[in-house]
Structure formats: structure tokens, C-alpha cells
Amino acid sequence: MHLVPAERADHRIIDADRVCDAIAVLADGAGVRTWSERFALLGDPTRLALLVCIHRVGPISVSDLAVATGLKDTAVSQALRLLRNAGAVAAGREGRVVRYRLLDAALGPLLDQVAPAVATTHRHG
Template structure:
């Protein structure tokens, strides 16, 4: 059990080799924290709706996203601010219009799997 941290080395295990595999699969704490933050952004139905819309259609403006999701413009803007800060979306300015698009490929893959599973 070479991967077990010293503070857990004396704990009883049933399948020690699997414990080491599990520790390797979990990886470092920073990686787990980053994914937990991504998933927390997906946990809100409004933000998830925005991401699904952007994933399926490509770039959309705030007002279009509001109509598509049934949210108010200020709520869409607030959600997009959080998604932008989390590195999931970006906005591209075209004059006075800003169109948002999904830029996180890992989240796009999660959304693709979720959408396929939901529709089947």
C-alpha cells in the first residue's frame, strides 16, 4: 500500500491494492477541488440551462438566453458572470451585443453525455 498517506497507513483495509488504485484515481486535492467547483456551477438549474443552451446552439446574447431559459435578463447576466469567472464561458463582443459561448471542453463533454442520457 505504497500510495496510502502516512496519516492513514495504520488503518485497516480489506483490499489494499484497490485502495492504492482509488488514491491514484482521486489524484491531488487541487484537482478534486477544481472539479468540485465546476460541478457546483452545474448544480444550479438556471446556470445548467444556460450551459445546455450554449452547448447545443453556440453563441447567444443575454436577451436570447433569457427567452430560451425563461429567466430574467439580470438573472442571466449574474449567472453568466459566475460561469465566466469559473472559466466555463466567454463573451465575444460584436458592437453593443455580447454573445456568450461555452469554452470548457470538459464541461461540454459532461453536458453532451447528460443530454444524450436524458433524451434516450
């Protein structure tokens, strides 16, 4: 019970080893917050659709994303601004065209898991 904080030492504990293991897993509170924020980004259908498109096709412009998703350019731009501020995507200029790419590499594997389900739902839904 060496990891149990003093203010919780008087709580009822069933399995002290499991409690210590669980506390050790959560030791990095910043990591929990970071992943919670990532999942919050994925929790919005518009942002999720944009992230899946960006991840799967690579750098893509706002207008192309709007056509692909059926959203208005302004809605895409607003969502991309939030994703950019969160560090999920980055913008790169190619002449007069700004294209977005996935910046947060940790999102890639999650989007790989989601993309087939999104494609199936989009085709049949």
C-alpha cells in the same frame, strides 16, 4: 501499501492493492477540486439551462438566452457573470451585442449527455 500515508498506516485495510490504486486515482487533489467545482456549476437549474443553450446553439446574447429560458435579463446576467468568473463561458462582442460561448471544453461532453434529458423535461414538464 507503499502509497498509504504514514498517518493512515495503522488503519484497518482489507485489500492493500485496491487501497493503493484508490490513492493513486486521487493523487491529483487539484483535479478533484476542479471537477467538483464544475459539477457545482451544473447543480443549479438556471446555470445548467444557460450552459445547455450556449453549448447547443453557440454564441448567444443575454436577451436571447432570457427569452429561451423564460428568465429575466438580470437573472441571466448574474448567472453568466458567475459562469464567466468560473471560466465556463466567455463573452465576445459583435458590434453592440455581447454573445456568450462555452469556454470550458470539458463541460461539452457532460452537457451533451444532459441536453436530451433537459429538452424532454422542458417539453413535457
